[in-house]
Amino acid sequence: MKLLVTGGAGFIGSAVVRQAVAQGHEVVNLDALTYAACLENVASVADQETYAFEHCDIRDAAAVEAVFERHAPDAVMHLAAESHVDRSIDGPGLFIETNVNGTFNLLQAARAHWERQGRPEGFRFHHISTDEVYGSLGAEGQFTEDTPYAPNSPYSASKAASDHLVRAWGETYGLPVVITNCSNNYGPFHFPEKLIPVVILNALAGKEIPVYGKGENVRDWLFVEDHADALLTVLQRGEVGRSYNIGGENEARNIDLVRMICAILDELRPQERPYSSLISFVQDRPGHDMRYAIDPSRMRGELNWRPSVTLEQGLRKTVEWYLENEVWWRALQDREGVGVRLGKA
Template sequence: MRVLVTGGAGFIGSAIVRYLVGEERVQVLNVDKLTYASNLASVAPVSHDSNYALLKADICDPVRMAAAFADFQPDGVIHLAAETHVDRSITGSAAFIETNITGTYVLLEAARRYFENLSAKRRDTFRFLHVSTDEVYGSLGAEGMFTEETAYDPSSPYSASKAASDHLILAWHRTYGLPTIISNCSNNYGPYQFPEKLIPLMILNALDGKPLPVYGNGSNVRDWLYVDDHVRALFLILRRGQVGEKYNVGGRNEQTNLGVVERICELMDRFNPAGFSHRRHVCFVTDRPGHDQRYAIDASRLETELGWSAKETFDTGIEKTVRWYLDNRAWWESVRRGVYAGERLGLDGKRERPLAAVKRDAK
């Protein structure tokens, strides 16, 4: 099997590349623009494998995308290339519109023209999987979960751009017969995640003795999905998912943001004792605009129809994640020296204002 993966040097993308090449022995073409969030060190474990190839290209380039399909002749596409950080979308929405919407359109057109020229036998098995987010659904109240039928209600430029791309994916199936599938996942975490995101940022700040800033009062709830569980789901959906449909992927691991940070502090106290509790560095800062209160994924369809289930609980997954960052300094130190030093994003020219410190008695 030959799979074209877009964004394969990013966090989830590199995980699916390592999984497909290393465990499933699938031939992979990694199409990546190599933006700030890309890191070729994340695919280093398989980079010399004969089943792996890299194409540095922008999905917004129609000539390069058409050539990628023609040259590689994929049996399937897993489309992950996207701008993904909500905070960055607040102050730099143009890149999100360009990559997430225009880029998806360009890729769909390249896939459509390629698909139309395949033999009938290959058209029967070709699939285009678009990887999206639960953020397209907006915010939940205290009860309920997102299902595949939940109406879209995006709150940020990021989630709006992903919602638009989801609609393009469905339209290209309905209008042109392109065999597309959409997956909508909850918050991913795990090894190799770019440290602008909550969990790696808190681990590295705790390691450096820096403040651990929590938005608002820390009560926002997310459903956390370990990245290795997610990539197993993606390959399953690509192979066995129903064309024209959607599959929600979630870990059934709801946690408040404050609870996540406190759990990281507990693990850092165990694995990297500092003579005091790392919780002393937790502080609340002004919330970001449009911050959704709660996400929760109902993954019943994926579980019942395709037989998938998450292997990691939040406790097992977060422990593996903390240990990985402690054991892999070379990977994240190069990021911190180069493209991102841990500063707060999405302030739109405003200075960060601490609201309160969380005082904890320490040993």
């Protein structure tokens, strides 16, 4: 297939690009190269004949339309988004422009392209979203594909809005769409503003490791390469008009996750004092959801997919990658907002 992957220079998008090329697909990587994007993330496939890059902002409808006309993709995998909750608290407008208006532009361009091609049955618009659209769970229960939407942050609200747009274009115009909602991703090439890379890099620098509130918020952690595999599985075998929740089956409290990372660092890069001594509890994020957890039954039952990497395995792989790739993350330290506490509102 020829895939148009939006946000393919970002964290999850680049994992999809690398796997798709490895599987033999042609890939057009559309990315605006905002602060969180790095072309180094796809350097391993950049010289492949089956790979092409388009520097394009999904907020620019005409530019998006031109990409479709140039490349005529068989499918769209839409990952381009503003995704950091803390940044959405400080500047929600950009999240609406990119996640809502940008998705609208893509849907319109995809629909026009699909109709020009004679509405091929094999075409797919795969929208990649988040479990945060469902809001917050208590101590029990899991999100299913039928859980009502109840977003609590500007970020999750913008993603919920984009999900609804995609569903509407499927129902109203017949565009062949699928939607996936994933749990928290982690792994190589994770931009250093999210929890796991912050813990690793602050620990290596001997800086305070900030943990919001009491660290009791629970997340389900999904290794990014597992997620990329799941996304390509849904694209090729998922049912049109269906949504699929993709989870890592690895729930952990934030404080336990941080301590696990510190223990791995103690083993791989020992210091005089344990890294856990750097942990500091800080003012919580406004509207911080307490718990996310995904019921993966549909992915298992319909598509025979489940994650292959446990949290312990994935964290070790991630820490080892950061230890071995200092050149990559050093180059990002001076980007806007990195190393600064955002989202205090």
